[in-house]
Amino acid sequence: MKITVIGAGPAGNYSAYLLAKQGHDVSVYEEQPxxxxxxxxxxxxxxxVFSRQFRLPDEIVATRIEKAHIIAPDKSEVEVKLKNDIVVNRAAMDQHIASMAKGAGARYYVNHRFISLQQNGKVTATIRNKNLGSEVKVESDWLLGADGPRSEVAKAAGIFGERKFYIGLQVTAKMENDNAIRFYPSEKGIAWTVPESKNVVRAGIAAEKHANIYFDEFMTAAVGKDYKERIIGHQAGPIPLYNPKLQTQKGKVLLAGDAAAMVKAPTLGGINQSLIAATAVAEAAATGKDYEKLWKAKMGRDLWLSLIMRKIMNRFSDKDYNKLIKIFGSYKNKKILESFDRDEPRKFAFKLLVQEPRLLLMSGKLLF
Ligand SMILES: Cc1cc2nc3c(=O)[nH]c(=O)nc-3n(C[C@H](O)[C@H](O)[C@H](O)COP(=O)(O)OP(=O)(O)OC[C@H]3O[C@@H](n4cnc5c(N)ncnc54)[C@H](O)[C@@H]3O)c2cc1C
Known part of the structure; x- marks a missing residue:
């Protein structure tokens, strides 16, 4: 099959790799140079996540993390040991997966922006070559929209639907640190400091509204009043909230990763889901099975449960978070937290509710 992929992030690159390995004729168009x-x-x-998919070279790992602190609005905290969490150098990771795809035979066109599409049996994409300022028409059997949260492919195919976004504001900032992640859940959203090296952290917030005010308050408290002078880079972007009602295929157009809002709602992480979606794309291409059914079988239940967890968290006040962190601080619950596989929340939620009846007493918030 001839397959056009739009977007060279984790979803597009890994799909391109798996599809090219199967012998398909794959072209990837990326709007950035x-x-x-x-x-x-x-x-x-x-x-x-990577050992399940492919080996990640050491140079892509910025640091390995052994503990996290979850810090309540009243500053009480619980420390959790982590087993195999890493912080990746994201640009190098994307470039690495793209080079795997190229090695398998995929062709890459950078500085090419997807504009529109037409379907009649096959799918024809109009793509702007930003180097030349001209447009090309590319016909293929499938078009994969892996073009991120504001997916133009989803819009052009008429399946963008109703989407909600968090605003993610993050900076890299000079800050000595103890190589531990710090999460700050609160009624305003989620905030974090994550070590990149001994002297640099990635610090930021994700919020539905008033993101700038929250960011400034958080950075002042967590990094310091002089945080603006410590900043060495800015990273901001919309984070889609999973919506099980979204259509992810229409005719010969498929969506994967953020373009399909495949993001774990409580932690707002989406790299793993993008890689899993790519395996579903490849399986659909190899077997002719229904793409939506395939990806839902792989991660639909976990995405749905993570959405429920997010809805519960949205009802929490700062006082509820204070209570929750205290409950998590008890020995047995800490052990459960430490065994939490973020990618499979269903196992975790069940264990925790069985172990901790006090959570059910917070059921005013838990039921909706
Ligand atoms: C502040 C922040 C922090 C995050 N932290 C984490 C984290 O710690 N862990 C985690 O797992 N996830 C995290 N995420 C989410 C994660 O970054 C995404 O889920 C992931 O990047 C999705 O990959 P993707 O391939 O679907 O899309 P993207 O990575 O967005 O890639 C889409 C690609 O498509 C290209 N593109 C867009 N439009 C067009 C067009 N019209 N034509 C051609 N190309 C186009 C873009 O340039 C881009 O290269 C975070 C997100 C944010 C905003």
């Missing part, structure tokens, strides 16, 4: 740049990501991921 350099793959992976600019990046808007904290890069926290569990390492076994």
């Amino acid at each position: 350099v793959i992976g740049i600019p990046w808007a990501c904290t890069g926290v991921i569990t390492e076994d």
Whole structure:
């Protein structure tokens, strides 16, 4: 099959790799001149995500993390040991997967922006070559929209639907640190400091509204009043909230990754889901099976449960977060937190509710 991929992020690159390996004729169009740049990501991921998919070269790992602190609005906190969490150099990761795809035979066209599409049996994409200022028409059997949260492919195919976004504001800033992640959940949203090296952190917030005010308050408290002078880079972007009602295929057009809003709602992470979506794209191409059914079988339940967790968290006040962190601080719950696989929340939620009946007493918030 001839397959056109729009977007050279994790979803597009890994799909291109798997499809090219199967022998398909794959072309990837990326609007930026350099793959992976600019990046808007904290890069926290569990390492076994990669061992399930492919080996990640050491130079892509910025640091390995052994503990996280979850800090309540009243400053009480719980420390959690982490087993295999890493912080990746996101641009290098995207470039690495793209080079795997190129090695498997995929062709890459950077500085090429997807504009529109037409379907009649096959799918024809109009793509602007930004180098020449001209437009080309590309016909293929499938068009994969892996073009991120504001997916133009989804819009052009008429399946953008109803989407909600968090605003992610992040900077890299000079800050000595103890190589631990710090998460600050609150009624305003989620905030974090994540080490990139001994002297640099990625610090930011994700919020539905008033993101700038929250960011300034958080940075002043967590990094310091002089945080603006410490900044060495900015990374900001919209983070889509998973919506199980979104259509992810229409005719010969498929969506994967952020373009399909495949983001874990509580942590707002989407790299793993993008890679899993790519395996579903490849399986659909190899077997002719329904793409939506395939990706939903792989991660639909976990995405749905993570959305429920996010809806519950949205109802929490700062006082509820204070209570929750205290409950999590008890020995047995800490052990459960430490065994939490973020990618499979269903196992975690069940264990925790069985172990901790006090959570059910917060059921005013838990039921909706
Ligand atoms: C502040 C922030 C922090 C985050 N932290 C984490 C984290 O720690 N862990 C985690 O797992 N996830 C995190 N995420 C989410 C993660 O970055 C995304 O889920 C992931 O990048 C999705 O990959 P993707 O390939 O679907 O899309 P993207 O990575 O967005 O890639 C889409 C690509 O398509 C290109 N493109 C867009 N439009 C066009 C067009 N019209 N034509 C051609 N090309 C186009 C873009 O330039 C881009 O290269 C974070 C997101 C943000 C904003």
